[in-house]
Amino acid sequence: MTPRGTASTARPAVxxxxxxxxxxxxxARGLALLGMMATHVFPTFESNAQLTPTWVGLVFSGxxxxxxxxxxxxxxxxxxxxxxxxxxxxxxxxxxxIALRALVVGAVGLSIGGLEVNIAIILVHYAVLFLCVLPFxxxxxxxxxxxxxxxxxxxxxxxxxxxxxxxTAVPALQLxxxxxxxxxxxxxxLLGDLFLTGYYPVLQWIAYLLIGLAIGxxxxxxxxVPALLLAAGTVVAVLAKWLGVVMMEDWGGxxxxxxxxxxxxxxxxxxxxxxxxxxxxxxxxxxxxxxxPHSGTTLDLLHTSxxxxxxxxxxxxxxxxxxxxxxxxLLPLRGAGAMTLSFYTAHLCVMxxxxxxxxxxxxxxxxxxxxxxxxxxxxxxxxxxxxxxxxLEWVAHAANQLGxxxxxxxx
Numbered sequence: 228m229t230p231r232g233t234a235s236t237a238r239p240a241v242x243x244x245x246x247x248x249x250x251x252x253x254x255a256r257g258l259a260l261l262g263m264m265a266t267h268v269f270p271t272f273e274s275n276a277q278l279t280p281t282w283v284g285l286v287f288s289g290x291x292x293x294x295x296x297x298x299x300x301x302x303x304x305x306x307x308x309x310x311x312x313x314x315x316x317x318x319x320x321x322x323x324x325i326a327l328r329a330l331v332v333g334a335v336g337l338s339i340g341g342l343e344v345n346i347a348i349i350l351v352h353y354a355v356l357f358l359c360v361l362p363f364x365x366x367x368x369x370x371x372x373x374x375x376x377x378x379x380x381x382x383x384x385x386x387x388x389x390x391x392x393x394x395t396a397v398p399a400l401q402l403x404x405x406x407x408x409x410x411x412x413x414x415x416x417l418l419g420d421l422f423l424t425g426y427y428p429v430l431q432w433i434a435y436l437l438i439g440l441a442i443g444x445x446x447x448x449x450x451x452v453p454a455l456l457l458a459a460g461t462v463v464a465v466l467a468k469w470l471g472v473v474m475m476e477d478w479g480g481x482x483x484x485x486x487x488x489x490x491x492x493x494x495x496x497x498x499x500x501x502x503x504x505x506x507x508x509x510x511x512x513x514x515x516x517x518x519x520p521h522s523g524t525t526l527d528l529l530h531t532s533x534x535x536x537x538x539x540x541x542x543x544x545x546x547x548x549x550x551x552x553x554x555x556x557l558l559p560l561r562g563a564g565a566m567t568l569s570f571y572t573a574h575l576c577v578m579x580x581x582x583x584x585x586x587x588x589x590x591x592x593x594x595x596x597x598x599x600x601x602x603x604x605x606x607x608x609x610x611x612x613x614x615x616x617x618x619l620e621w622v623a624h625a626a627n628q629l630g631x632x633x634x635x636x637x638x
Contacts, residue, residue, distance in 0.1 A: 251453070251546030252305070254557045255539050256298050256564030257607065261600055262291030264574055267346045268596040271501050278494040284501035289520025292349060292427065293435055293531035294538055295567075299353065300439020301539065303364065310444055312365045316633065320359045324630035329357035331623045340407030342579040347426035347504070348402060350571070351406040355421055355429050360436045368444035379532075382431045383515055384487045388422055391509045393419045400424060426504050431523040438532050447543060456540030464533030471518025471526040475499060480513045487511045562607025569617035570603045573623035 235560045271284030280567070307321045330541050331584035336350025363374065393400040400419025402410060422429045445452050475481040485495050487510050498506060508514040518526035542557075550556050563570060577599060610617060616624060 249542035250549055250557050250561050252301060253561035253564035255479060256567055257540040257560040259291050259294040259298060260567050260570060262287040267578055269592055270459060270573040275370045278497040280501045288501045290531055290534045294535040296432055296435035297439040297532060297535035300436035301443040304440045304443020307364050310446060310542045312367060314365055318365050320633050322364060324627040325357055327626040327630040328623045329354040331543050331626045335407060335619060337408045339572060339575055342575060344575060344579040344582045346578060349427055352421055352427040352429055355434050356432060359433050368441050371437055371441035375434055375441055378434040378437055379525055379528045386430050386523060387429060387515055390423050393424050394507060428523050431528060434528050453540040453543035456536045460533045460536030460540060464530050467526045467530035467533060468518050474516040477604035480516045483513045484511055558611055559608040562611030564604045566607055566610060566617035566620055568619040572619060574599055
């Protein structure tokens, strides 16, 4: 609901600002969903001995999911006071609501974790990330930025030191599959996988939510902040990727890593461009110099966070353009972005139904992707126009409201 000004001259400006922010953030979330879907449907490597990266792998791998996580932090900031963090009883009520919403997301993730699908499902990690940042919701933007920078610099090295110990434990503290309800019976393995050895290591990924919280505490409805996010994010992303390439190619990092591998023909060069999630990254400190997607290194976190900030800034600027044009061309994208939990879950169910099966006659991977994308955008536009919540969003919202409820005090 748009807040009303006390004077009639203030109402149009407040309404326009609120609409601009919501349009841009939801549109960015819709882009993140479509990007993650692309990495699920299309191959990220060609099926040859060299594992040549595809354009989907080069463009979306690591970036779409990081954008999704940064936007989670932005959403938490917007729901806990925006530029002025909640304090006292209101903050504790918000924390309770977010914790219950995280439990709903985690329950959905555990329920679909048993699907037969070659996709790393992020929902359980996403829920744990929500719980992990609860202590930081009352911080202002300056403290969040300092904390985020420290997290980006320190946790990759900490993970590098701890990961070998977890992998050599008996049993190894790594699932090798998506988290599901049965894994609650082995909490040490589950927690080891979620925080360090799995596809989305929470220890490092907390940085994305801290950065998102910091972005969400900025004056996103102003004209300058989105432009600053676009410019600064682009610079950080380019510099981080450039430094990673220099360290790998010019300073001998890739040669040292290649020599440390047992198989000299291992296509390390391709993996450094697209995905290091399946590599243990142990033994050589040169792993920490990579900016490869899903490597969880400082340069990877900086690059993907920079891309996320730039995308958010660009979408916020588009949102302002929408408000000025009178034609809401972002409606399908922001509608999809407002229903990512429902659409992401439905997408996974569709992909599970196709897993291990020959493609239907006349269908291609492009057709499968665009059929889902068009359906999501169309349904998103309809739900947004009607101001409806998605089914899973409704459950998560109800849980959030239940947690935030504060009984009236009896005087």
